[in-house]
Amino acid sequence: MSSSAPSVAEPISISRIGGRYLIFDIDVVTHLRRAHRICGTPVGTLPRAPQQNVFSGLPMELMPEEACLLVETGVAYIMDDLTWHKENFPVAGHRRSEYLEEVHLIGLRASRAQENALQSRKQTALAKQAAAGARAASLKHIDTADADDEDTISMFHTDRSSSRASSTPTSGSAWAVTPTISYSTSPSQHDSKSQADVSVPSSYPLFVYLHMKGYYMWPGLRFGCDYNVYPGDPMRFHAHFDAVSFDWEEEIDMMHLVGGGRLGTRVKKAFLIGGKDEDKLEEENPVRTFSIEWGGM
Amino acid sequence: MASNEHSEHSAVLASPKQPHKSNMNHRQRMDQLYSLPAPLRTFPLPTFIPHNPLSLLYLAYVWISQTLNAPSSNPSPLHQGWWSPETRSIHITDDRSVLALWEQGFYGKGTLSRSEPNWVDREKKRLGAEKGATQSTAEENTLQRRRIRQETKWERARKERNVIDQTRLSEAALEAASFSAAAATMPENVPEICTYSDSSLPASDLEDIAVLVSKASQNPPVGPLELLALPNSLIDLATSLCSGMGLDLSVLPTRNSKSSVCPAPVGPIELLSLPNSAGELLAAQTQMTGHDKSFRAATSSIGLLLGLEVKIVHGTLHITDAEAKVDNAQAKDMQELEYEISNRSVSTVETVQGSSPPETAASMYEHPATPMIKHQKSVRFSPTIEKTTFLPSEPASLGLATSTKAEEEPLAIVNREHFQLTAQESFFLTFALGVLEVLDLVTKNAIPIKELFEIFRRHSSFPPMSTASTSPDDEFMTNYVVYHHFRSLGWCVRGGAKFSCDYMLYQRGPPFTHAEFALLIIPSYTDAYWSKDALLQNYVNRKQARSWTWFHCLNRVITMAKKTLVLVYVDIPKPLSVTEENSMGLDKIFGRYKVREFTVKRWSRDRER
Numbered sequence: 001m002s003s004s005a006p007s008v009a010e011p012i013s014i015s016r017i018g019g020r021y022l023i024f025d026i027d028v029v030t031h032l033r034r035a036h037r038i039c040g041t042p043v044g045t046l047p048r049a050p051q052q053n054v055f056s057g058l059p060m061e062l063m064p065e066e067a068c069l070l071v072e073t074g075v076a077y078i079m080d081d082l083t084w085h086k087e088n089f090p091v092a093g094h095r096r097s098e099y100l101e102e103v104h105l106i107g108l109r110a111s112r113a114q115e116n117a118l119q120s121r122k123q124t125a126l127a128k129q130a131a132a133g134a135r136a137a138s139l140k141h142i143d144t145a146d147a148d149d150e151d152t153i154s155m156f157h158t159d160r161s162s163s164r165a166s167s168t169p170t171s172g173s174a175w176a177v178t179p180t181i182s183y184s185t186s187p188s189q190h191d192s193k194s195q196a197d198v199s200v201p202s203s204y205p206l207f208v209y210l211h212m213k214g215y216y217m218w219p220g221l222r223f224g225c226d227y228n229v230y231p232g233d234p235m236r237f238h239a240h241f242d243a244v245s246f247d248w249e250e251e252i253d254m255m256h257l258v259g260g261g262r263l264g265t266r267v268k269k270a271f272l273i274g275g276k277d278e279d280k281l282e283e284e285n286p287v288r289t290f291s292i293e294w295g296g297m
Numbered sequence: 298m299a300s301n302e303h304s305e306h307s308a309v310l311a312s313p314k315q316p317h318k319s320n321m322n323h324r325q326r327m328d329q330l331y332s333l334p335a336p337l338r339t340f341p342l343p344t345f346i347p348h349n350p351l352s353l354l355y356l357a358y359v360w361i362s363q364t365l366n367a368p369s370s371n372p373s374p375l376h377q378g379w380w381s382p383e384t385r386s387i388h389i390t391d392d393r394s395v396l397a398l399w400e401q402g403f404y405g406k407g408t409l410s411r412s413e414p415n416w417v418d419r420e421k422k423r424l425g426a427e428k429g430a431t432q433s434t435a436e437e438n439t440l441q442r443r444r445i446r447q448e449t450k451w452e453r454a455r456k457e458r459n460v461i462d463q464t465r466l467s468e469a470a471l472e473a474a475s476f477s478a479a480a481a482t483m484p485e486n487v488p489e490i491c492t493y494s495d496s497s498l499p500a501s502d503l504e505d506i507a508v509l510v511s512k513a514s515q516n517p518p519v520g521p522l523e524l525l526a527l528p529n530s531l532i533d534l535a536t537s538l539c540s541g542m543g544l545d546l547s548v549l550p551t552r553n554s555k556s557s558v559c560p561a562p563v564g565p566i567e568l569l570s571l572p573n574s575a576g577e578l579l580a581a582q583t584q585m586t587g588h589d590k591s592f593r594a595a596t597s598s599i600g601l602l603l604g605l606e607v608k609i610v611h612g613t614l615h616i617t618d619a620e621a622k623v624d625n626a627q628a629k630d631m632q633e634l635e636y637e638i639s640n641r642s643v644s645t646v647e648t649v650q651g652s653s654p655p656e657t658a659a660s661m662y663e664h665p666a667t668p669m670i671k672h673q674k675s676v677r678f679s680p681t682i683e684k685t686t687f688l689p690s691e692p693a694s695l696g697l698a699t700s701t702k703a704e705e706e707p708l709a710i711v712n713r714e715h716f717q718l719t720a721q722e723s724f725f726l727t728f729a730l731g732v733l734e735v736l737d738l739v740t741k742n743a744i745p746i747k748e749l750f751e752i753f754r755r756h757s758s759f760p761p762m763s764t765a766s767t768s769p770d771d772e773f774m775t776n777y778v779v780y781h782h783f784r785s786l787g788w789c790v791r792g793g794a795k796f797s798c799d800y801m802l803y804q805r806g807p808p809f810t811h812a813e814f815a816l817l818i819i820p821s822y823t824d825a826y827w828s829k830d831a832l833l834q835n836y837v838n839r840k841q842a843r844s845w846t847w848f849h850c851l852n853r854v855i856t857m858a859k860k861t862l863v864l865v866y867v868d869i870p871k872p873l874s875v876t877e878e879n880s881m882g883l884d885k886i887f888g889r890y891k892v893r894e895f896t897v898k899r900w901s902r903d904r905e906r
Binding site for chain 2: 053220221222223224225226244255256258259260262263266
């Protein structure tokens with residue numbers, strides 16, 4: 001499996017656009033999932049099925065916790081897309097003309113390819129038609145030879161050729177290309193100085209702790225918790241825990257425990273609460289977790 | 298609704314004019330029992346029949362007598378409850394009050410029951426005191442439902458298991474057939490295939506062997522008994538198997554080595570690193586503790602177990618083959634071990650065949666549960682010690698059944714249960730209906746309403762405040778306002794702690810329907826006073842802060858129980874001073890609050906298109 005996975009050079013760049021952390025490269029997404037247990041959430045519409053909202057595709061949005069963890073472990077760095085774009089995107093001068101030339105070339109190449117494909121298709125079709133015509137002609141020679149028939153054929157033929165002639169010059173020109181990204185995703189072009197600090201919610205220590213324990217996490221809003229905690233890849237396992245983080249000195253409402261426990265047990269998970277002990281920061285694991293299940297349900 | 302008799306106590310009992318109890322169906326009986334929606338009497342005038350002039354006379358008589366000598370709609374004497382500051386509730390011990398408050402409006406709950414105080418009934422039934430009692434309590438119904446549901450689940454599991462076994466058998470038969478066909482076509486060329494065709498069940502990889510091991514040693518858990526009979530650890534498995542074979546296991550590993558066999562799985566990594574089969578475990582153990590003597594003993598005992606298993610499936614070679622594919626180094630270890638295994642397996646199989654009737658070892662493995670049942674734990678409770686040693690074949694409780702049968706006289710069961718009212722309920726009964734008086738435990742006197750109000754407000758926070766509370770948003774105030782609001786609209790309001798909301802609304806009462814709505818109380822600080830300065834704004838923000846995850850959790854809990862979530866906003870007025878409040882009177886104080894309701898429903902555009 002590992003041999004088939006495409007090699008992704010670390011550190012990976014995570015684009016920050018409008019306060020969201022996005023990844024646009026499918027190789028990076030699979031790499032993060034396989035090597036770093038970071039799942040993310042697909043947020044893009046699938047081009048093949050644009051009218052639904054259940055299944056989504058690229059880009060992959062990362063939770064701030066995930067992005068922060070990746071940055072802290074040196075796997076990735078945050079790149080502010082807007083500033084990068086403003087600084088590096090050629091808006092004027094000869095770099096701009098170079099860039100436009102490049103875009104034009106891409107369009108030209110695409111249109112050529114299309115043209116070639118059409119040509120070859122036409123060739124094969126014509127060859128087929130010629131073969132069939134020859135057979136028909138030989139049959140016709142045996143029966144009769146009708147002049148009117150030939151006339152109509154030639155008329156249609158000329159008609160077709162003229163229409164083709166009018167379409168050829170447009171197809172010969174380059175296509176208009178709309179670039180989807182303003183820079184390539186390979187990290188070599190950028191220095192990792194463009195790192196920015198990620199603002200994480202207070203549940204971040206719990207996230208780090210559970211991630212360190214080898215769990216996979218998904219955002220848990222669906223189940224009314226901070227994280228859904230999976231023992232393996234979420235595609236293969238059901239979640240084991242609904243994790244909710246509390247501050248160490250925070251008062252926990254009993255009703256919340258009742259509701260969380262009830263919900264967790266109902267969906268065959270355990271309700272997990274955890275928090276970071278501020279007094280034991282120097283210890284290896286300042287986070288403690290407890291799981292709650294509802295009895296008699 | 299109305300009972301024609303003027304006697305105070307008639308409402309509880311069946312009036313003679315109504316049909317006899319045995320002729321009524323369940324619904325009619327319920328309607329009669331819970332005919333009054335509030336613990337109050339009403340005295341409607343008799344109907345006027347136009348073609349019967351006597352009815353007019355009767356009507357006039359009743360009207361005149363009621364205006365001259367107005368009957369009290371409150372029960373006489375009033376129901377009495379004791380204020381208990383420790384539990385922050387009102388205790389009621391009088392049977393008349395308990396019955397009346399439960400049946401007429403469903404107030405309060407029994408301390409030893411789910412809601413209706415029926416501990417005595419259950420206890421009587423449990424002790425067999427009431428032979429003829431057929432009506433079962435709500436708790437018993439629930440238990441029965443749960444039992445049936447459990448049985449259905451086990452039945453389903455058993456059926457699924459059967460299907461799996463069937464497919465597996467047919468697949469094995471198919472595979473065997475294809476192998477024998479292949480062997481027939483090329484007889485001498487491939488010797489490995491010949492060994493396959495020897496065995497009836499060709500095991501191609503370790504997983505299959507593992508399945509066979511587990512299948513041979515344990516029935517799949519399709520019932521609670523099988524689940525209990527499952528071994529708790531691999532060592533247990535080895536012990537039970539070996540004891541089932543009639544072997545002496547003096548070489549069983551000690552507790553120390555047991556813990557090091559495989560650590561308890563507390564994370565997914567540990568879970569994944571657990572051995573998948575006995576073979577892997579064996580390999581791991583030899584790698585880990587090659588020299589230790591006690592571990593040698595452990596390995597050999599499990600190796601012995603594995604050797605036996607291997608003998609059954611005739612797949613000794615294939616274990617090592619499969620290992621070699623996975624890991625060469627491990628396979629070397631396995632090969633070293635395999636010598637030991639095969640040597641030992643021969644000897645053990647011999648001993649088995651010597652000691653047991655001429656069955657194969659495999660057939661013995663099919664039923665390991667039969668000897669194991671004897672070793673199940675049973676706890677015996679007995680007031681006297683009849684004997685100190687017990688045979689495993691004896692029933693769990695021997696003396697108990699006979700001793701209860703011996704004393705046939707009816708048991709006098711003391712009612713240990715009392716009835717509890719929350720502060721809001723009792724204040725509604727006292728202040729709004731006037732049917733309850735709350736007594737002080739120390740002075741044994743009734744607490745006046747104004748003082749009761751103050752006590753409840755002080756005790757609404759924990760620990761209770763020492764001075765009188767004047768904050769208009771304490772829990773008692775908001776909750777009482779909501780309670781009073783919905784009670785006066787005719788809903789039966791009960792606590793909603795088990796669904797993690799504040800109150801539940803029943804259409805008529807718990808015996809009739811499930812709760813339809815769940816109320817969540819949110820204080821709303823709309824008054825201009827609360828946005829006066831930053832300090833107050835901070836306070837308000839803290840009081841109103843709710844997290845989305847929490848709200849989602851709550852909403853999911855409530856919709857899964859098929860209820861509708863209602864957000865009840867209580868507009869909090871600006872606080873008053875003590876003197877102002879004292880001069881106002883309770884109705885004026887409560888009149889300052891406003892209640893707004895919103896139902897909440899999660900709407901998902903994909904699901905509800």
